[in-house]
Amino acid sequence: MSVLALDIGGTKIAAGIVDGGVATHLAQVPTPSQEGPTAIMDAAWQLADRVRCGADGAPSRLAVASAGVIDPLRGFVTSATDALRDWAGTDLRSGMDARSGLPVSVLNDVHAHTWGEYRHGRGRGHDSMLLIAVGTGIGGGYVVDGQLALGSAYVAGHVGHVDVAAADGIACSCGRTGHLEGVASGTGIEQRFLAATGEPRRGGEVARLATTDEPLSDAARAVITTAGHSLGRAIGGMLNSLDPGLVVLAGSVARAGDLWWDAVHRGVAESAMTIVADTPIVPADLDNAALVGVAAWSNAKEEQK
Ligand SMILES: [Zn+2]
Structure with a gap:
């Protein structure tokens, strides 16, 4: 129908x-x-x-x-x-x-x-899945035992608003400080790059600079690496606490390239307990x-x- x-x-x-x-x-x-x-x-x-x-x-x-x-x-x-x-x-x-x-x-x-990716995308065949959408902000959703977790206030999945060390003291869009979104979202990447270099650049341009050898490339690589690594640390904590069978990364930042993905995996490896460390982390495809x-x-x- x-x-x-x-x-x-x-x-x-x-x-x-x-x-x-x-x-x-x-x-x-x-x-x-x-x-x-x-x-x-x-x-x-x-x-x-x-x-x-x-x-x-x-x-x-x-x-x-x-x-x-x-x-x-x-x-x-x-x-x-x-x-x-x-x-x-x-x-x-x-x-x-x-x-x-x-x-x-x-x-x-x-x-x-999240529900689309679970029913018709990468989540097919899994009982549980964590989706993280990394774009302008960072949102997410969690499916457990085939059910979408909505939360008692319908806020479940706001994974951009968990603490990470690299964001210590950095203001977040939610009004608090120290949250993942401040360093790992597209907006966070742009603001961290601006703070480091004094140069305003769009997130996609920061990701491009990180793959080249230009005057601002080292700064871009540092910002992209911190973004990916912080996300990976946060994902590791979520693997430990939620134990999803699969993590799907969606959004524009998930297309930032190998430097970012390598940093994500390094952060996960540092943070995830051994028993959940091999949980697949894959790009969205729906x-x-x-x-x-x-x-x-x-x-x-x-x-x-
Ligand atoms: Zn926040």
């Missing part, structure tokens, strides 16, 4: 028709992120309706992944950053149901990404994972009824 799926992020809204592990009829628009929840939901539904009209057959359900802390049971956005103005408190499920006339299910975007995942989540909820 095909599902009409939406992914509402801080910069863009994506939509598609999902059948199994594949999303087609893909389209996207910029998120009117500072215009408030009504404008965001209007833009999301206009996009989804356009996708629906271009597809054969009518999808029977709408599945919505969104940035922010999402309570999938009540359908609310319980917390969100300023990236989406006034998004916290939005009754996302009712709002999208009223616009679409379709049954709607909602889920946090990283939880959706396209449109949040769309596929939120649709798969919607299907799973439907089957449980």
Whole structure:
């Protein structure tokens, strides 16, 4: 059964028709992120309706992944950053149901990404999996015994906000200090590079510099190595405490190259107890994972009824 799926992020809204592990009829628009929840939901539904009209057959359900802390049971956005103005408190499920006339299910975007990778990507055949998405920020999701861990406040998987030594004293986006995200996210890499060199560079450019022999290359290598190593140390701690059968690394920073991956593995080797040290750590491989995942989540909820 095909599902009409939406992914509402801080910069863009994506939509598609999902059948199994594949999303087609893909389209996207910029998120009117500072215009408030009504404008965001209007833009999301206009996009989804356009996708629906271009597809054969009518999808029977709408599945919505969104940035922010999402309570999938009540359908609310319980917390969100300023990236989406006034998004916290939005009754996302009712709002999208009223616009679409379709049954709607909602889920946090990283939880959706995790579920997609678990059901249709690298996680197939595993009972448990930890996904870490390393992009502008660092998010994650944890599947244990085939169930997505949501957490009692729906915050489970915020793995960017664990302490690592290299981030000691560094301010984090969450308002605390010393967290992994401050040194290992794309934003953290850019800020650490700026602090070391006085030169503003995008994260992708820092990763490129780290592979060359230019005046700023040594600084770039140090920043990329610290980012990967800190992530590896944190993953080691999570292997010890959660014992997932598989760790999947997604997001733009996971494409930073061999220097970064080697540093990740070195950090894991230093931190993980011997019994879990051989847990596979692999790159994600599912396209449109949040769309596929939120649709798969919607299907799973439907089957449980
Ligand atoms: Zn934090």
